[in-house]
Amino acid sequence: MGKTFSEKILGRKAGLEVRAGEVVTVSPDYILSHDNTAAIIKEFEKLDISNVACPEKLVIILDHVVPASAEKYAQNHKSIREFVEEQGIPHFYDVNNGICHQVFSEEGFARPGGLILGADSHTTSYGAFGAFSAGIGRSEVASIWATNEIWLRVPETIKIELKGILQPGVFPKDVILKIIGREGADRATYMAVEFGGEAAKNFSMSSRLTLANMAAEMGAKNGYFQADDVTLSWFEGKETENFEIFVSDDDAGFSDILPYDLSSVVPQIACPHTVDNVRPVKEVEGLVFHQGLIGTCTNGRLDDLKQAAAVLKDKRVHPKVRVLVVPASQNIYLEAVKEGVMETLAAAGCLILNPGCGPCLGAHQGILAPGERALSTANRNFRGRMGSRESEIYLASPATVAASAIEGKITDPRKYL
Amino acid sequence: MKSSRVFKYGDNVNTDVIYPGKYTYSLLEPEEMARHALEDLDPGFADKVQAGDVIVAGKNFGCGSSREQAASCLKYAGVRAVIAVSFARIFFRNAINQGLPVLSSPEAAEKLEEGDRIEIDFKQGEIRSDRGVFSFPPFPDSVLGILEAGGLIPYTKEKLKKERGTGCRS
Ligand code: SF4
Secondary structure: EEEHHHHHHHHHOOOOHHHHHHEEEEOOOOEOOOOHHHHHHHHHOOOOOOOOHHHHEEEOOOOOOOOOOHHHHHHHHHHHHHHHHHHOOOOEEEOOOOOHHHHHHHOOOOOOOOOEEEEHHHHHHHHOOOEEEEOOOHHHHHHHHHHHEEEEEEOOEEEEEEEEOOOOOOOHHHHHHHHHHHHOOOOOOOOOEEEEEHHHHHHOHHHHHHHHHHHHHHOEEEEOOOOOHHHHHHHHOOOOOOOOOOOOOOOEEOOOEEOOOOOOOOOOEEEOOOOOOOEEHHHHHOOOOEEEEEEHHHHHHHHHHHHEEEEEOOOOOOOOEEEEEEEOOOHHHHHHHHHHHHHHHHHHHOEEOOOOHHHHOOOOOEEEOOEEEEEEEOOOOOOOEEEOOEEEEEEEOHHHHHHHHOOOOOOOOOHHH | OEEEEEEEEEOOOOOHHHEEEEEHHOOOOOHHHHHOOOOOOOOOOHHHOOOOOOEEOOOEEEEEOOOHHHHHHHHHHOOEEEEEEEEOHHHHHHHHHOOOOEEEOOOHHHHOOOEEEEEEEOOOOEEEEOOOEEEEOOOHHHHHHHHOOOOOOHHHHHHHOOOOOOOOOO
């Protein structure tokens, strides 16, 4: 029997022949942390050693509450800057860069064949580049800083076979919502999710990031797209050292192969309060909402902003709705300004915020009051995540959020496209 | 000697019912945390549980948030191990890293009942009870070492005294 991507890459990193279910000890290529670095430093200090083992492996990106909205956040950021200085950590990105997963990708840390761990559950994102990447807890990050190693269980793999072509007005976000809705939030617990099939090859890097990011919402350890020409062209002009493309064998032992036909997908929406509570947008059309959010590590890239702008061009956001636009990174912000996307969105009445996580985690910049309803392009709609426990979050594509913003109620975007 | 007493629960026991979010920043002492273990699932649990007892549950134990306190509060309450059909991934890791053994044994999870007395042999990977002997995949040495040290931070601390990890450090 052949091997899966995960069996191959973890075997290579451990220097062993391994199968799903086995546990290996490996050294990651990079370890990501964000504002939670402050809490990790506290765990690290318990270890009674003075220096991190490999300062160049740490990638620290401030994004969750940027710029600091209160003194405790300011203090956190300050202690992280001091630590970075003391330890001589070269890869530090302060509050003016953007969301950790986007910045990490743009800076070229996510590469085919890389092994990346991060103190964030959406670290699964880098599977978009053919890397093995997974979220871990804070004490584990502290421990890796000290030892340069971690134990990992080699996951079983579920393969999603994508075929067909998306209809106009339907986007990768709709595809991943459809998959999560059908498979359930715990379907891939402790497993790898491989996105394959003919249609996967047509997915842009941005779309791959949307899918791999949300693999976490099926409980997955890591997501994965096979690195191909699309991946390689993304790296044009960037450093391409240390590339290694691992590919699942055709006769690998997948625990399941699930076919999905893209041509039958219609716009989808995840309803409160779980990400697998998914329905076609049509079924909830007409529901009023108060705040739209276009951004986050799931859908805050240039093509997402363009999709929203295409819908909102020469239109106005409904007077009873406020729409927040949060570019995922400073680079995306700049591109969107140059291409006139920001002008379109601002002219429509959207509020443009600085790059970062913004309201996604309910810490600042657009908290929901009791009884309010948000329609967001993010990845999670857990109760209370964006503010009051008595508020509600619906998740959809940027186009759905934009079309709904015009009407002031949830709207299928296809009539605007 | 079958010393551990079983507390039995169902599927999808989430981190909110194991350790409510309202305490995550307000309670810091182990004794206090132990008093709120499983509060929203079984309010009497903290009073009944004794050191060495085990929790037996269904599938996806520990789903939800990534808070490490969901694992540590059980350990502080004296829970010796959690046996379940399956575990949510981050809870599984957090538990090992907090020194709390988590055993996946669908058979044991199905057959064992509230109040049963069991014995767990970690090296052999066996759960012995009057209802039979159930196996679970034994832990590899690296994981066993973490459990024996009482968690990842003390384990790493000890380890660093002996060796300096893998590479990089000059
Ligand atoms: S944008 Fe939201 S989901 Fe993404 S890293 Fe930030 S807080 Fe997490």
